């Protein structure tokens with residue numbers, strides 16, 4: 105469950121939470137605490153949901169769907185926090201408290217000073233996930249170094265008897281957690297991007313989802329860090345301000361691998377059944393893994409054996425492998441920015457097509473149909489259909 109505000113821009117708030125839950129295969133329920141008129145660079149208005157209506161939402165959800173874990177997002181005022189506190193205690197919900205105060209755009213999301221009421225909610229929480237700025241507010245002091253960040257997690261843990269993960273953001277490039285007294289340093293790949301709108305929401309929502317899936321808190325936090333890093337790595341360049349992170353990047357990468365598999369199977373069937381004659385002389389027996397597909401998430405799918413000659417036939421020598429070995433096909437796809445490729449031996453036909461400018465052959469891969477690497481030619485395309493046409497053109 106998420107207890108959060110709506111972001112009209114779609115990148116943060118309950119929208120980010122629900123996308124995260126869905127991406128991780130968890131069904132999400134929603135207690136809307138407020139509405140924001142917001143985009144990637146500004147929050148023009150915040151409207152609170154009346155506390156009795158917040159309570160009514162809790163009652164409706166808990167009477168029927170009864171989620172065990174909930175995360176908080178924007179809790180705009182003391183009244184809102186009090187209503188949430190009452191219901192979280194009544195229903196004994198395990199709370200992941202994300203003390204959201206300011207949007208990435210710099211605009212305040214709370215209509216008054218809510219620090220002291222957030223502190224009272226901390227006591228009801230399983231874990232809190234402040235960023236550096238929020239931790240400073242909660243502790244009433246500045247965090248200026250990595251050491252200070254580490255200390256702040258410890259202080260929150262000791263002072264409020266609550267597990268804490270303090271997010272260092274791009275300033276520190278790492279997060280510190282104290283969970284059941286144990287220190288944990290969370291370091292992800294450093295990603296240079298301004299598009300981080302919603303990153304905090306995705307982190308707390310993914311902790312919640314992993315807990316709901318049965319992971320222990322420490323593992324849920326570690327996995328959430330990976331999930332969030334991926335969402336930031338493939339964030340979307342939308343809007344004029346901080347573009348949104350993409351919680352769908354994770355399942356999309358898995359789907360892309362499956363599409364790669366299907367596309368390769370389609371290509372191989374085509375070569376085996378329809379273009380055996382064209383291809384027979386173009387296949388070099390010594391080339392293994394001579395077909396491949398590069399997804400937009402950087403996964404390279406290939407065949408262990410590739411297309412081979414067996415007696416008088418062409419045969420497909422599986423199995424399909426992901427990120428097993430990066431070879432000349434991978435290199436050609438990287439250079440050209442294309443998706444699918446196959447290695448062929450230089451033939452008179454392809455060389456004359458290149459001379460006539462019917463096929464663009466290059467080493468650099470720029471705007472090319474085929475790339476030359478180590479004396480080989482890799483025919484590349486954006487889709488299997490396009491590659492089939494290119495293969496037909498080699499007759």
Ligand SMILES: Cc1ncc(COP(=O)(O)O)c(N)n1
Pocket residue numbers: 108109110111116117118140142177178204206207208209213300301302303304305
């Ligand atoms: C409704 C709502 N909830 C949370 C955030 C925080 O997200 P961010 O800090 O990434 O802007 C937000 N901007 N809007």
